[in-house]
Amino acid sequence: AQRVTQPEKLLSVFKGAPVELKCNYSYSGSPELFWYVQYSRQRLQLLLRHISRESIKGFTADLNKGETSFHLKKPFAQEEDSAMYYCALSGLSGGSNYKLTFGKGTLLTVNP
């Protein structure tokens, strides 16, 4: 079974402060991990995926297999980063079907 845990429902920081959104996963195979973001009144969209190792909008995330974590980080938060962030894991789920499992999400609020 695959599981994604985001321990913080809410996270509030001030503009310019560093931010870290935590994500831990459970999966027996080799996982592929993603961060999705949902801005207010907009559809869910991909922020970044671990396999591409790129930085999007200043966010980075490193897959730590030892700690089974994929925390999302940004050194200087901006007000426009306020949104709901979902960590997700893609893995085989019985047979040949891939399944994307989402964490419960963390609502990030960046205060001016």
Added chain:
Amino acid sequence: GAVVSQHPSWVICKSGTSVKIECRSLDFQATTMFWYRQFPKQSLMLMATSNEGSKATYEQGVEKDKFLINHASLTLSTLTVTSAHPEDSSFYICSASQQPNEKLFFGSGTQLSVL
């Protein structure tokens, strides 16, 4: 980028009626589409995986006869909520990828309210 169109955006229906939601990949072919359900202030729960030309794979606890999924072409999947009841009221989202385990593109979602 790839676009997934979902229709309708919102629907209100009477209890006992059926509602169909469409999900289309506009500029790519999607062999696999996924249907999710999102309760207020909660995460997305996968309901089923829709494969073109074959039966959908439902997650545990999801009633196959209530949530009918049809993936008749590489660009269209439909979710029909049959005999809807107030407890079916929720936000339904579809997503699609061009290849398995590839980036998912999401529709804008459908807010279903059953009176």
